Amino acid sequence: MRDDPPASLPGGTSRTVLMCPGQGAYLPGALRHLSEVPSVARVLRTVDARGAALGRTGPPVSRLLTDAAAPDPDHLVRTDPLGFDLATYAAVVACATVLLDLAAPPVHAVLGHSVGDLAALTVAGAITLEQGVRLLHVRDRLLREAALPAAGLLATDLSAGQAADLLRAEDLPQVRIAARNAPHQTVLAGPQEQLAAVTRTARALGRRATPLTSRTAYHHPLLTEVHHAFRRLLRAQRVTPPALPVHTATTAGPARTPAQLRTVAAAHLTEPLAFHRTLRAMRRAGFVTYLDSGPRALLSTLARAGLPGCTTAAPARTPVGVDRIRHRLAAALG
Structure with a gap:
């Protein structure tokens, strides 16, 4: 648009x-x-x-x-x-x-x-x-x-729509979209074990998934x-x-x-x-x-x-x- x-x-x-x-x-x-x-x-x-x-x-x-x-x-x-x-x-x-x-x-x-x-x-x-x-x-x-439980933030090169689709497909309800930063930069927040699952799936699809330095899952x-x-x-x-x-x-x-x-x-x-x-x-x-x-x-x-x-x-x-x-x-x- x-x-x-x-x-x-x-x-x-x-x-x-x-x-x-x-x-x-x-x-x-x-x-x-x-x-x-x-x-x-x-x-x-x-x-x-x-x-x-x-x-x-x-x-x-x-x-x-x-x-x-x-x-x-x-x-x-x-x-x-x-x-x-x-x-x-x-x-x-x-x-x-x-x-x-x-x-x-x-x-x-x-x-x-x-x-x-x-x-x-x-x-x-x-x-x-x-x-x-x-x-x-x-x-x-x-x-x-x-x-708080171990939790954090994960930066991806997914659009917000792609990130939402991935979370639904993987059935990870505790992982949320924390930030829509740019057309293809979406940050996810949630428990560490579920973020690890997102990371594996995203990388298997050839996408970037980078843990951010953070003490917890803000947003x-x-x-x-x-x-x-x-x-x-x-x-x-x-x-x-x-x-x-x-x-x-x-x-x-x-x-x-x-x-x-x-x-x-x-x-x-x-x-x-x-x-x-x-x-x-x-x-x-x-x-x-x-x-x-x-x-x-x-x-x-x-x-x-x-x-x-x-x-x-x-x-x-x-x-x-x-x-x-x-x-x-x-x-x-x-």
């Missing part, structure tokens, strides 16, 4: 969105060339100090993000899942602050993906960095107390009780009107009210993502430039696959310093 032509702002100016990835964004030493940038140093200092105040005893997030020899994602998520979450969040927020400072013309909105919604809320000013750290600590406690009903408890705690959180519109892959249109913004903060636990649908809607609304705020080109790759003809870039992909970010931004926005 043909996309509608993108609209523009008054005067013909096209919109730019800053995309905030989730847990796939962790990369050891990702900020080692940016650690002296004042905004980045402030993020690292605040995350470490707030984490220590909340009782964190693992390696400082600043070390995880400035030492290239820090634990790799698989090792870190097994040994220090909270550290993995905090490092992912801090990396995305820190990179986003640099991009927002350097981007000209300016960014018009933020878009979160999965737990990247917490980073998007922070970047937009709806919650503070200290709140984001506290929410991740609370979420970690809830996940540990839930005593799955398995986390319903955790979601309910997290939502109750979110009611007490102060939410500020965001300086930038906050979009998410779980709902249509931007989140505007405090209730909607709180919903965004918890959605990654149980709600499936429709990232491709969100991108198409944003294109129709005039967003033609999509900047990835992570140290990898995760969301820009998905946007490029789903939105031909639009501009996509990952200015903060490593290795990177300020000068290279400035050059990449100029190429994308100029």
